[in-house]
Structure formats: structure tokens, C-alpha cells
Amino acid sequence: MPVTAVTTDPEALTMTLEAEFSAPVERLWSVFTDPEQLGRFWGPPGWPSTFTAFDFAVGAHANYFMTSPQGEKSGGRWEFIEIDAPRSFAVLDSFADETGAPIEGMPSMRMVLSFESTATGSKLVSTSHFTSAEALEQVVAMGAVEGSTMAMNQLDRVLEGLRAYAQGKGTRTEILDDQHVRITRLIEGPRDIVWRAHTEPELLRQWLLGPDGWRMTVCDFTPEEGTSYRYAWEPDDPARGEPFGFDGENLVVVPGRRLTNTERMTGTDYPATLNDLSLEEEDGVTLVTTLIEYPDAETRDMVLATGMTDGMEASYARLERVLIAA
CATH class of the missing domain: 3.30.530.20 (START domain)
Structure with missing residues (x-):
């Protein structure tokens, strides 16, 4: 540091x-x-x-x-x-x-x-x-x-510079303290497309899927402050796992730059997190940074142990492959 x-x-x-x-x-x-x-x-x-x-x-x-x-x-x-x-x-x-x-x-x-x-x-x-x-x-x-x-x-x-900082390093997770984790991923593409990919349901359905073999069954999202949202997924093969989803509320929306919202797993008593997404563009690439606030270290470690980083990398790689290259 x-x-x-x-x-x-x-x-x-x-x-x-x-x-x-x-x-x-x-x-x-x-x-x-x-x-x-x-x-x-x-x-x-x-x-x-x-x-x-x-x-x-x-x-x-x-x-x-x-x-x-x-x-x-x-x-x-x-x-x-x-x-x-x-x-x-x-x-x-x-x-x-x-x-x-x-x-x-x-x-x-x-x-x-x-x-x-x-x-x-x-x-x-x-x-x-x-x-x-x-x-x-x-x-x-x-x-x-x-x-x-x-x-x-x-x-x-x-x-x-963003390329030297993040290019070729995939999705990176940094533990900042007991409650905060920072996740970064460089996307080969301009910020306006990356913003649309995070806020337009028809685009979200194409890439926000985690590992191969899952499909998005619900994508109810409007990028406006104070609105609620809901996502849900299910596997192509039931042997791969159980359907699940997340819901929450959008708190801050700065078009093209920042989106913060609460997130909780639908239908469970798991504590909610606070997700703060920001986009920075430089030299034709966009750095996606997500700062996640957990209620405590135990919840943080439980979520990270699910393989969240790997799932996000699969989704971001798909975003570049499906949307940016199109």
C-alpha cells in the first residue's frame, strides 16, 4: 500500500x-x-x-x-x-x-x-x-x-492507468476490512456499453449468468433511484443446483458512472449487503469496480467461499464475448 x-x-x-x-x-x-x-x-x-x-x-x-x-x-x-x-x-x-x-x-x-x-x-x-x-x-x-x-x-x-493496473488480471477480489470487499474487472469496451449491459434487462439476460449451464428466469430491473429489482436463475440440469434469486432496492443512480443498491437472497433470512458499482473509462477500456459492504466478517467469508469471484469472472468474460465483440 x-x-x-x-x-x-x-x-x-x-x-x-x-x-x-x-x-x-x-x-x-x-x-x-x-x-x-x-x-x-x-x-x-x-x-x-x-x-x-x-x-x-x-x-x-x-x-x-x-x-x-x-x-x-x-x-x-x-x-x-x-x-x-x-x-x-x-x-x-x-x-x-x-x-x-x-x-x-x-x-x-x-x-x-x-x-x-x-x-x-x-x-x-x-x-x-x-x-x-x-x-x-x-x-x-x-x-x-x-x-x-x-x-x-x-x-x-x-x-x-487502467490498462497497466488491470488488463489481463481477470476479476480480482480484495478484502479491505471486516465488512468491505472490492472487486475489479477491466472490460475491453467503452463505458456506455458497459453501463447498458448492467442496466438493460435484455442485455443483462445475455451475460449475467455465472458459470455455463444456468439461465436467467427473472430480470426485473429499472435504473432509477428508489426502485426495487429482482433477479432469478435456474440450472439447465437440476443436478447442477437449486434455483435462486436476489432482490433489493436501488439507492444511487448516476447514469454511466455509478449504481448502488441493497441485495439479499430472495426467500432467505441471510443478511443483506450493500453493493456499490462504479465505472471508469480510459483509452477505450472500462474498469468495473464493485465495493460490497457486508454486515460482518462471518457473512463476508461465507459469501466469498461460494466461489463468487469465479462466477463473476465467467459472467464478465461472457459480457466481453457476447456484447462488446458484437
Whole structure:
């Protein structure tokens, strides 16, 4: 993982994050000064950022909001106070309301981002300076250490580019913690087709089948927030297993980019999961990322033990073969 240390100093009133990357410092600088790239990692998994403004000049501002899988929004505002390209820049970092204005009563801090060349690539040092010990304690209590660590540990794939990060590696499952698993798969095709394949029932029926020998018998899905959905499958040969299905509710729909929903196995008492699907396109390929939130580690391990990753790989390979190549 890129992050090597996160420390807080109550006497100096600072929180400092250090991370190292194999990319050159110019490349590291570029992702922090391009809002499209910055939004892909500025926020922990499940809380991606959308920058609504980004004027990279001293005295100017950047505004963004992060959206949770349930649709909750948390806003931020930067005022650029120093820029020394490509070595460092500093901002006054504030919590912001829906209009982009700083929230009264919430702490603001001076954040300095420094970029250094190393023998193997580059190093990032991010230091936030607080006005009081209470402000530092408040931000730490809100999960700033854990959130910033998880956010910066997503940066590698942005620096590498999607092809270098995922091409030829199939469906990959990463256990992030007791409750969260991240699954990624690179699809050889544009994002608009991949989005349609995930949201149009006539296309879903062609590829979302898991291993060969199964057919989709129910595909009731509308890509709109607040709608319910239901999928069901059965084997061609009853000896292969029992019919089953899933149902849930769509919580967040950002056409072409993000779909989050709840999921539970139909007709069972198994606990529901929260699935957060996002699509990123680069150079004609699309990275499909699904962040799954389980109620606990036991449920997580039980689901992974079913061979879920292999079933998803069979489906994604079929998606490329049936839809992308058509």
C-alpha cells in the first residue's frame, strides 16, 4: 500500500500523511491538479468525489462533494493560498454546505501537499495544520486518519492507468476490512456499453449468468433511484443446483458512472449487503469496480467461499464475448 505513515501531533497541532509511489513526481503532481483524476481517489472507498469547481490559482477555489453508497453527501472547499509547481501547494481546507460555502462551527485547516522525487519514484507528504487541539481531535474522531489512508491507497491505479493496473488480471477480489470487499474487472469496451449491459434487462439476460449451464428466469430491473429489482436463475440440469434469486432496492443512480443498491437472497433470512458499482473509462477500456459492504466478517467469508469471484469472472468474460465483440 502506498501510505507509509499517518501521524498526529497534538503539540504542533498537525496531522501528517506520507505515501510513496513508483510514478515520477511530475505524474504525481498532475493527478492532484486535474479534478477529473483527483475525483477518482479523493475520498475513501464508497465516497467518491465530484469536483464542481477547480480554479488552480492563488486566491481561487475548488469545491467538491463526496457521495456515500446510500446517497449521503459531504462537501468540501479549498482556497488555494500557495502554489509552487511541481513541488507543493497549500489550501485552506473547509467543510462545505450544498452551496459550497464553509460550514460555520466546523473546523478549517491549512493543508500543505508536498511532492518529492525519490530513487524509485515520488513521495507525497500531506500536512494539515489546525487552529486548536479541539479541532484536531474533532477531525480525527470523524475518521480522518482511516479515511485519508484508504483514499490515498487508491491512488496507485490512477497513476498507473487502467490498462497497466488491470488488463489481463481477470476479476480480482480484495478484502479491505471486516465488512468491505472490492472487486475489479477491466472490460475491453467503452463505458456506455458497459453501463447498458448492467442496466438493460435484455442485455443483462445475455451475460449475467455465472458459470455455463444456468439461465436467467427473472430480470426485473429499472435504473432509477428508489426502485426495487429482482433477479432469478435456474440450472439447465437440476443436478447442477437449486434455483435462486436476489432482490433489493436501488439507492444511487448516476447514469454511466455509478449504481448502488441493497441485495439479499430472495426467500432467505441471510443478511443483506450493500453493493456499490462504479465505472471508469480510459483509452477505450472500462474498469468495473464493485465495493460490497457486508454486515460482518462471518457473512463476508461465507459469501466469498461460494466461489463468487469465479462466477463473476465467467459472467464478465461472457459480457466481453457476447456484447462488446458484437
